[in-house]
Amino acid sequence: MITMASDAAVATLGPVDQLDLRPAFQPLVDLRDGTVVGYEALMRSGPEDGVLHSPEALLAAARREDCTVALDLAARDAALRAAEARGLDAPFSLFLNADPATLDGGSHERPAVPYTLLVEVTEQALVARPEAMLRALTSLRSAGWGIALDDVGGDSRSLALMSILYPDVIKLDLRLLAQRSPVDCARIVTAVGAEAERRHVTVLAEGIDSDEQLQTAQVFGATLGQGYHLGRPAPLPATLPAAGRALRMPGGGGSPYGPTPWERVTNWRRPSLGTRRLAARAMRVVLGQAAELGQTAMVLVSLADERYGPPAVRRFGWLPAEIAFVGVLGAGRAFAGTGVRGGELAPDDPLRGTGTLVALAPGFAACFVMRETGDDEWAFAITYDRDTVVECALPLMARMEPLDA
Numbered sequence: 245m246i247t248m249a250s251d252a253a254v255a256t257l258g259p260v261d262q263l264d265l266r267p268a269f270q271p272l273v274d275l276r277d278g279t280v281v282g283y284e285a286l287m288r289s290g291p292e293d294g295v296l297h298s299p300e301a302l303l304a305a306a307r308r309e310d311c312t313v314a315l316d317l318a319a320r321d322a323a324l325r326a327a328e329a330r331g332l333d334a335p336f337s338l339f340l341n342a343d344p345a346t347l348d349g350g351s352h353e354r355p356a357v358p359y360t361l362l363v364e365v366t367e368q369a370l371v372a373r374p375e376a377m378l379r380a381l382t383s384l385r386s387a388g389w390g391i392a393l394d395d396v397g398g399d400s401r402s403l404a405l406m407s408i409l410y411p412d413v414i415k416l417d418l419r420l421l422a423q424r425s426p427v428d429c430a431r432i433v434t435a436v437g438a439e440a441e442r443r444h445v446t447v448l449a450e451g452i453d454s455d456e457q458l459q460t461a462q463v464f465g466a467t468l469g470q471g472y473h474l475g476r477p478a479p480l481p482a483t484l485p486a487a488g489r490a491l492r493m494p495g496g497g498g499s500p501y502g503p504t505p506w507e508r509v510t511n512w513r514r515p516s517l518g519t520r521r522l523a524a525r526a527m528r529v530v531l532g533q534a535a536e537l538g539q540t541a542m543v544l545v546s547l548a549d550e551r552y553g554p555p556a557v558r559r560f561g562w563l564p565a566e567i568a569f570v571g572v573l574g575a576g577r578a579f580a581g582t583g584v585r586g587g588e589l590a591p592d593d594p595l596r597g598t599g600t601l602v603a604l605a606p607g608f609a610a611c612f613v614m615r616e617t618g619d620d621e622w623a624f625a626i627t628y629d630r631d632t633v634v635e636c637a638l639p640l641m642a643r644m645e646p647l648d649a
Contacts, residue, residue: 257305257315264290265322268477271485272337272448275462275469279488282337282360284470285323286477287315303343316346324355330480334358335490339392339413344369347380354388360491362390362413367402374405374569375585375644378500381409382642385497392448396436397421400428401568403435403606404542407634408641410497411445416464418451418471435540435606437465442630444494498635500642505546506598506613508636515615515623523614523624527559527601530610530626534603535566541605542569544640546589548599548616553578560584571644587643595639602637609633 257263269283287299306315320340327338337360347365354361363384370377370393381391392413396402397420406414414436421429440447449461452471461469468491503511534541543563547556553575563570564583571585573595579586589596601612611633614624627633 257302257309257311263315263318265319266290266479267319267323267326269323269326269480270470270477271475272339273469273474274488275449275458275467277488280475280485281335281468281488281491282339283327283332283480284339284364285320285327285341287319287341288477312343313346313349316343324357326480327357327359330482330484332357332359332480332484334360335487336360336484337362337390337491339364341394344373344377347384348373348376352380352383352387352389354384360390360493361388362392362491364392364394364415365409367393367395367397367399370405370409371399371401371568373646374408375571375587375641375646378408378638378641382497382500385410390491390493394450395420397424397429397432400432400539403432403540404568404604406435406439406606407604407609407630408498408637410443410494412493413446413448413468413491414440415448415450415470416461416466418449418457418460420451421464431540431606433464438606440465444492446492498638500638502635502639504594504598504639505600505602505611505636506615508632509611509613509625509627513625513627515625517617517621517623519620520622523622524559526624526626527612530601530603530612531559531563533608533610534605535563537605537608538566539568541567541603541608542637543567543571544569544600544602544604544637544644545572546595546598546600546640546643547572547574548597548614550574550576552599557582571640573640573643583647585644585647587645589643593643595643600636600640602633602640604633604637611636 266288268286268288271280272282274281289302306312339362342363390412393411394415395417396414397417447466448468449466450470452458452461452469452473454473534543556575557578560572561582573587574589599614603610609630610628612626614622617623
């Protein structure tokens with residue numbers, strides 16, 4: 245539907261259920277043998293020369309009319325119908341894009357289809373609202389969806405948050421990486437490679453539009469590729485190609501609702517006893533290392549109770565200028581306007597009574613826990629085991645609130 249403004253045509257969606265949605269599918273190719281392992285479904289509407297054909301035009305109109313979630317779900321349904329009509333089956337995979345609003349508030353039920361389904365979350369959405377993304381993706385994963393982290397390469401801050409999302413696929417964007425300095429590019433590629441090797445995650449290079457970019461993708465360690473050089477977006481073919489090997493899914497993922505960090509760390513690290521000053525010195529060592537890592541690091545804190553809110557401002561308030569993400573639970577409004585995310589702890593929250601400091605970045609992980617045991621006496625312990633630290637980060641991140649809350 246088109247309505248005419250005084251000096252320009254303004255596209256409007258009209259009823260979403262009446263849109264002529266025509267999803268396009270871009271093949272995902274195994275770079276080792278050239279076989280197709282799946283497709284990414286891309287939002288399209290109407291003929292190619294229509295004003296609402298592109299996803300950019302569709303989403304812009306949906307945002308103006310406050311129906312982004314409805315459009316997103318309609319596009320997903322259209323893609324699933326097209327896949328069913330062409331007989332898409334296992335071992336193929338289908339990647340579906342999702343707007344952050346849909347991930348945050350939409351249904352997470354997985355459709356009953358025989359092929360592997362993955363939802364893509366963009367690097368931008370992850371950086372903007374990591375706490376909401378963690379909660380949404382935990383729910384999606386438990387419903388049987390796979391998770392793909394999209395557009396990696398444009399923002400180094402996503403490297404700080406990558407581990408806590410447990411992605412099944414990491415999509416390196418070659419176009420974004422080409423805009424980075426050689427040092428930044430190397431930092432991103434090696435961090436993604438380390439995470440992929442640690443958790444058996446698949447690395448997919450997108451934006452392969454030439455033979456040179458194909459070679460770059462292989463140098464970067466990608467095993468899957470996507471781009472015009474490998475296949476343009478189009479309707480699914482009437483006869484599907486012979487399927488390549490099934491996408492390997494790491495499976496599992498940490499839960500933000502499991503044991504507390506204190507329980508996880510002291511389960512195998514016997515606490516030491518000392519004064520609060522001694523515990524604070526140990527924390528400063530961890531914070532100093534996190535600050536050195538800059539925009540690839542995050543720090544999460546849970547205070548034992550509100551008494552420690554005002555002192556925490558001095559200890560942590562300077563960090564947002566140095567690192568990617570800082571969050572402090574249990575400090576009330578003490579950090580308002582500082583760039584530190586916060587969150588309240590209910591009176592019966594199991595995190596109460598213990599202090600937790602998590603620092604996480606590619607190549608560095610630490611979790612320091614402490615509990616008051618007497619008059620200026622504290623029990624404290626620290627672990628540098630990455631898997632344990634990631635598990636300790638999850639319950640803290642899940643309780644954080646966005647800066648705009």
